[in-house]
Amino acid sequence: MTADQRPREDRTDFSLDDRSREVFRKIVETYMENGEPLGSRNLSRLLPMSLSPASVRNVMSDLEELGLIYAPHVSAGRLPTESGLRFFVDAYMQVGDLAENERAEIERHMLSGERGRPVDTLLDEASQMLSGLTRGAGLVMTSKSDTVLKHVEFIRLEPTKALAVLVGEHNQVENRIIELPAGTTSSQLTAAANFLNAHLNGQTLPELRSVLTQLKDEVRRELDQLSQDLVGRGLAVWSGGTEEGKPGRLIVRGRANLLEGLADAGDIDRLRMLFDDLERKDSLIELINLAETGPGVRIFIGSENKLFSLSGSSLVVAPYRDSDNQVVGAVGVIGPTRLNYARVVPMVDYTAHLLSRLSRSR
Incomplete structure (x- = not known):
């Protein structure tokens, strides 16, 4: 499995010592788990080495200087920046295999009686299934239909x-x-x-x-x-008024999942703007182009993609292909930037693999 987040030349590389690495890792992991900032006192108790709260604050100050973390409020704990999340995903994230129960769940939705089901039904199942497993919004985008x-x-x-x-x-x-x-x-x-x-x-x-x-x-x-x-x-x-081969349909399920935990009406308005943008044809073309530019799963965090810059959302996306190995669509998950990327990447990858397999068999 390949999780090619973005071109290597665009990535930011930081050299962190052991103390800085552990402090940074704990801040990011806590954020991904509950979305809350982590303060120096609590952080000092979680570290594998002995560091006083004062020493932790010094390390946090250095990480802020690097642009990896920030304080959302005065005297608050720290949260990772988008650059920090990107660095964490590139440098530290371990992408494992799917758990057996998750693999079985995906296969149950995608393969059970698939030969008798229309393609649109399978795609809708894939989107709904990813939403349920990830608590994000499942996304499936298809090329303009070449239905017989x-x-x-x-x-x-x-x-x-x-x-x-x-x-x-x-x-x-x-x-x-x-x-x-x-x-x-x-x-x-x-x-x-x-x-x-x-x-x-x-x-x-x-x-x-x-x-x-x-x-x-x-x-x-x-x-x-x-x-x-x-x-x-x-x-x-x-034909939908589009050129041959241009994307033509977007299926998004689980939009309500993204509303959970939003702080104010402004967040909801930004999310609504995101989904309005996704419905536009040029956005569909952009999404499938994003999926095509890498060999496997790609991760876009927040403002790294203009579609998600206002909503502060992330996209994990992978292409699926037909019997001629041509990209015919994309499958993915939209979620908050604190999405559990290590868990979502193999789910998206395996779903794309099954959709490719089903596309080749029809």
Whole structure:
């Protein structure tokens, strides 16, 4: 397993002696456990060596000078800075294997009866499962769907609006509202749907678009202008208006977990802004690009990624791949900066491994 946090040249290296290292480690571990600052008196009792509170304060002062810890209030204990957390993750964090019960839980959600379940259901399961195991928000992001099509239908809602329905081979259903050309009749809706269904033959949407491009003369011969326009609108709306291969869907479960322990309304507003940002298409593209740039699990702490700079959240993310070893999505966990990274990294890594395996088998 690889946990490649960020490019080595961007990391900050600090040389700490034994006393400084132990003081720093205890401050970070306490923060990750309960989010509370640790004072010199309590800290002196936790250290493996004998140090007076006064000596501990001197060490803490040195760590503050390095930018690794800070005091949230006057005369308070100390908390790690984002730089301190990054240094801890890079220098001291030990990533172990999954506990057997956690591995079994992930497999139960992901593999139980998977062949009979639509892809969207599996992805939703993965997001929900990661949320439950980590107490963060589980995130799964997929590339624009290349679902094998089974049936297409247009259902009129209003004189100038229709519901475009796409059914996949595993009975997953996508609905989109489309604008109808002025004067479109019910018979033209039926003709457009029948023409598409006649040319499906177990194809994906990009494949169907390619076929129809090659059959321009036949399209013109069999369909009038309004029906041709309707076919084009249906293909465009199912594509989501994005380029081929661009990310197209984000599933986030467990958002309420991130609200726990927030101090004030300002924190809640910043978190709401984060999720608003995540829903934007360019943010989806950025997320999958983040996952693609490393060979394994990547960790982004707070402001290291602009999406999370205001909310003070962290992201642990990994790509998953298809049978051609192409990245088709990303899976991860969003949580507070005091996330238990050593525990979350192997969970995200194993979930990405299973999603890759399932993607290759379909």
